Amino acid sequence: MHRSSISAIAMAAVVVLLSTMSTDAVAQKKYNAGATDTEIKIGNIMPYSGPASAYGVIGKTEQAYFAKINAEGGINGRKINFISYDDAYSPPKTVEQARKLVESDEVLLIFNSLGTPPNSAIHEYMNSKKVPQLFVATGATKWDDPKNFPWTIGWQPNxxxxxxxxxxxxxxxxxxxxxxxxxxxxxxxxxxxxxxxxxxxxxxxxxxxxxxxxxxxxxxxxxxxxxxxxxxxxxxxxxxxxxxxxxxxxxxxxxxxxxxxxxxxxxxxxxxxxxxxxxxxxxxxxxxxYLKDALDPQWKDDKGMKAYYDFLENDFPEGNRADGSVIYGYNVARTLVEVLQKCGDNLTRENIMKQAASLKEFSSGTLLPGIAINTSPQDFAPIQRMQLxxxxxxxxxxxxxxxxxxxxx
Missing domain, CATH: 3.40.50.2300 (Response regulator)
Structure with missing residues (x-):
């Protein structure tokens, strides 16, 4: 066989190999709506107005934390696009905002929306759409029901x-x-x-x-x-x-x-x-x-609390140390980042729920000693212990x- 023929065959083999490798690399990246090579689109609904407006600072804290993550390079190279709407703690408004987030904004998931009545109003909708209703900001017992509502998971103690x-x-x-x-x-x-x-x-x-x-x-x-x-x-x-x-x-x-x-x-x-x-x-x-108190002097040298204080000083200076809702928002945002990091390049809604239901002894750094976040496919109640x-x-x-x-x- 002529040397030129051998070279041609070798070149063809290399092209096929590179093509296969490229195809495999692409195949490893899996996305649903709201996720790309550069962005992860997260939806949120908060009572920035109305009778529960004191909780609105939770959404603002989360926005500041995600901005910090983005400034540090994002999650696996992707920036978080956090879209947060006001529902005034009104369930009909919650339904309107959830539909907008899912059907118009096309978010990957809805995260930490606040209140039992508001989340109850979108409970069946989120599950029928198979869009994660992740780490809801309410301790109602109903969120721990993976059999009937596999797309909804709580966060705080019920x-x-x-x-x-x-x-x-x-x-x-x-x-x-x-x-x-x-x-x-x-x-x-x-x-x-x-x-x-x-x-x-x-x-x-x-x-x-x-x-x-x-x-x-x-x-x-x-x-x-x-x-x-x-x-x-x-x-x-x-x-x-x-x-x-x-x-x-x-x-x-x-x-x-x-x-x-x-x-x-x-x-x-x-x-x-x-x-x-x-x-x-x-x-x-x-x-x-279940969370450390930012005003309690016993935590002044605590590593996790020092990281929280740094966040307040550098990324959220308007955050009030005395407001428990601020440290709550910080903790749940850290939990979401942990889940998204575990997802790697598989940013499908199914994998997000899989990773959210696979947290083992995770601590955000400001949970009280003896308390950690644990979930499983049968257990959608991440935190189950408290201290008086x-x-x-x-x-x-x-x-x-x-x-x-x-x-x-």
Whole structure:
């Protein structure tokens, strides 16, 4: 065979090999709408206005964190395009914004949209479209249902578990308590109430002496506090969002009602609740935490908290250290980045859910010691442990052990 013929055959083989290698490289990259070689498009819905507007800072924190990630080169070379819309905590508006994000903006996923009623309004839609409803900013128990809703996953401890932790404490420390409950009249409030009753068990009927529900459209809940006070209750379980939580704390103090006061974690922010209510009005309130408190001096030399402080100083200087919603937004944004990094070049919606359901002992650096994020295909509840805390002076003080509110057995 002539040398030229051999060379031609060799060249052809090289071309075929390179072509195959190129095809394999392309095949390794898998995208759905919202993902490209250069961009990952993330949707978000927040109450930047309306009765829950105090939570709007969560979206702003996430925007700042993703901007930091982009400035550092992005995720596997891709920049995050974070598209966040206001729904004013109105479920019909949430539906409108979700459709816009999915069908017009064509985002890869909707991330950390806030509120139980708003997320409930788009729950079936997101799953029918097979678009991840990822790390929702609500602790309703319903988000941990991978069998029926495989495209929706929670992030924070669920409300029923948290309420069962308070019930355990009440049964141990005040077994003869008379309990009054104020709750928001929606799935969020009812979830907490169910957890309390389940935790109290057979004693719930006798221990809970008064229940008052309120609507988010009410300008004030002062009348509800007066009625609960008149019940003679010596324990108050305050299941409210920030605006109403601050009102309840202040009104209870002003009318001379001094029960053992339990405040749900979603309104435990010093900056958006306790300070507006008044430090002097908030002494002794009990809540539960899973994140480190940026005002707690015990964390001043903590590596994870130092990274958080650096983020505030360099990337989000308007962020208020006293606002628990800021450190919440930072943590959940870090969790999303972890998931996206694990996805590599397979940025399909199916793989995103697979990676979100495969987190093992992940810590964002500012979770309390003994608490980590764990998920599995059968477990869509990433955080399941909390620690009780009591407000004293101008900050929260942790007490007791890190405990779980999960039902045993």
């Amino acid at each position: 409300y029923q578990s948290e309420a069962r932790i308070y019930a355990k404490y009440i049964l141990r420390e005040k077994p003869n308590a008379k309990i009054a409950v104020l709750y928001q009249n929606d799935d969020y409030g009812k979830d907490y109430l169910k957890g309390l009753k389940d935790g109290l068990g057979a004693k719930a009927a006798s221990m809970i002496v008064a229940e008052e529900s309120y609507e988010t459209s009410e300008p004030t809940i002062n009348n509800h506090i007066v009625r609960l006070h008149s019940s003679g209750a010596d324990v108050f379980f305050n299941i409210t969002t920030p605006k109403f939580a601050a009102q309840a704390i202040k009104k209870a103090f002003l009318i001379g009602w001094k029960p053992t006061h339990f405040l749900n974690n979603v309104s435990a922010s010093i900056g958006s609740v306790i300070k507006p209510a008044g430090f002097e009005h908030s002494q002794g309130i009990i809540s539960a935490a 805390m009591r407000f004293k002076g101008e900050r929260w003080e942790l007490f007791g052990d890190v405990i779980s509110g999960e039902v045993s057995g």
